[in-house]
Amino acid sequence: MVNEHRSGPVRSTAAREAILDATARLFHNQGYDRLTIQGIAKEAGVGKQTIYRWWPSRGALIGECLAEGRLIPVDFVVPDTGDLAADVETWLRSVLSILEAPEGGALLRSLVAAATEDAGVGAHLGESLGVEKYLTERIRGGIRDGQLPTDAPVEQLGRAILGAIIVESLGREHHDSESIVHLTRFLFSPRS
């Protein structure tokens, strides 16, 4: 029998919703290091076991929130005006606007902290900023247009930009958007 029947209730969507909601809320308010399963359970009005039943760890919860866009509720689409450098810059500025929000740096560091603990978060961090889906795709377009050489390391370019943002955030210096914008201009401006 492929189909295994069992009696009893099925997973409560209300509980799942309340848990992910509470997780996202607490993550924003307190950061990853102060996020606790107990706190989430109480905030969600849920038993601890209900969390442990469906998620193996704190990181997995964050991963699921991230995947559902509950942590960064923006769609970082990259336009295609034909000008690769300008399009990338548009994307970059929308990402940087997160960092420039109050506690934006702390938010990003919290995400990185979660990523160090949980592989799923690490894998989907770039994804939720549109790196693979939009940015890398747009860069590929730039190659087809001849704005980048055919041997350009497409995926690595996205990672490098994201990485530069992360490194800057870890340094906690006063955030300077323009310096990263400068980087992308250098990377994507037409080469002679």
Add this chain to the structure above:
Amino acid sequence: MVNEHRSGPVRSTAAREAILDATARLFHNQGYDRLTIQGIAKEAGVGKQTIYRWWPSRGALIGECLAEGRLIPVDFVVPDTGDLAADVETWLRSVLSILEAPEGGALLRSLVAAATEDAGVGAHLGESLGVEKYLTERIRGGIRDGQLPTDAPVEQLGRAILGAIIVESLGREHHDSESIVHLTRFLFSPRS
């Protein structure tokens, strides 16, 4: 007089040494998230209070270990053969050799985790890989040589490479050194 004299016992260098030693040892063996003050104290044969007396947090301990080269005991010097791209690649390969060691990825992720908690670690992470001291300096040399345009974002290039390594490490895909080497070749190869 700046110097304020006080009688009484002086800070024990033996205790300081034992604590930093134990911290570095446990950090390598267990990673940052399993590192506890309690464990360090026991490993070092020291009272907990002696740690709290001199360091405000777990992160600060890691920061000091990092600054003293107890975590990454390598000097990542960048040669100057005249060929910028080749020199950067030399540096890069020595950095990547850490990642390729067993548990190398975990080590880097642990450092990043510490950096998310402690500003000092964040500030000195790049430093201890020679980014500011050697890599950035070498890139500046590349500008003087005319191998890079004068408006190249020197500091951001170092951050971008380091960031690309970090992002790759967070993703936990099978590590591929060549893809990052590819990135640096793209960045630093002579532009026409």
Add this chain to the structure above:
Amino acid sequence: MVNEHRSGPVRSTAAREAILDATARLFHNQGYDRLTIQGIAKEAGVGKQTIYRWWPSRGALIGECLAEGRLIPVDFVVPDTGDLAADVETWLRSVLSILEAPEGGALLRSLVAAATEDAGVGAHLGESLGVEKYLTERIRGGIRDGQLPTDAPVEQLGRAILGAIIVESLGREHHDSESIVHLTRFLFSPRS
């Protein structure tokens, strides 16, 4: 309804038993001043929190042990042969036999120490020696028999005898049972 229902696990009697057992055992072996919550938890194979959940302090634990007869497991009943002085002396000798046991003085002093910290212990110290239940009752009988004047301070007589024992124990002189027996004979011998 006075009864407020709540679902969920119920207090573990096994844990309670183990804790009180361990408390009594350690109290006898080490005395009150060396008794620690940590030690009780370890001896009982129990988490510290389980102790703090149900008892507010070390003294309260001792109070409960005392009330359940785990510290002085004797029933100090007073006979009624008709001879008040003799009956009180019978009781007294059984109490003194505790003091005369090895470490008996230390046991009593430990109880007194606990009583100074915890009101409950103080209240039940006399009780567990049968002062209120048996001794005072027997003295009342003596009044009815005419062996004591009707205005005799019944309760205070019990306290005075117990107090004399305690004061003697605090003095740590070589214990002399006969001197206290002498006191009770004086107090209860037939008055002309």
Add this chain to the structure above:
Amino acid sequence: MVNEHRSGPVRSTAAREAILDATARLFHNQGYDRLTIQGIAKEAGVGKQTIYRWWPSRGALIGECLAEGRLIPVDFVVPDTGDLAADVETWLRSVLSILEAPEGGALLRSLVAAATEDAGVGAHLGESLGVEKYLTERIRGGIRDGQLPTDAPVEQLGRAILGAIIVESLGREHHDSESIVHLTRFLFSPRS
């Protein structure tokens, strides 16, 4: 040579005074259980070692304060008007006036707590209330006067009264002076 000479300073009376002062002050303000050597040292403006040099324990400090009348600065003299019962009652009321002061019960319990830890305190507790020096002496006078039978247990009577006070204090019931006065009247009123 029996006499061993040495150079150097002698014991500082200022330090001794400051320490005993601080001890008495803190004992009154915080009670015995919150009294710490560190606290005394800081309050007295003295190094910890100076305390440990001259006193073996916290209890010994209290013992010395007690012996010097720094804890109960009253002289509990017993008058001799010829009326034994009345004289004892005079003494008793002055002792009870301590208990009736605010925190008087706590003070007595603190003294008892110290006595359970330190033999010296136990030995001198009664002494500092004038039990041996005055009360017992006065009772002996009562025997000589024929107000008490010759076989009265003189010392035990003093202990019994003190003990009754202590037991009442340990019970923390609302203090009732008259009940103890009643006891002494019963003990010392002329027997037919």
Add this chain to the structure above:
DNA sequence: CATTAAACGAGACGGTACGTCGAGTCTTGTC
């Protein structure tokens, strides 16, 4: 006097226990 050694203030040290927090597991009664 100059010497010198002990007493002193200050406080760092290795420990032990404190009382609290959260982890992850288990138990109970309800839906």
Add this chain to the structure above:
DNA sequence: GACAAGACTCGACGTACCGTCTCGTTTAATG
């Protein structure tokens, strides 16, 4: 059988004191 509630053992937190041990400074008897 999923759920809310929460008791359970365990381990770490950061703090308070313990009693011992340097430190330099002060001080008084000895030489």
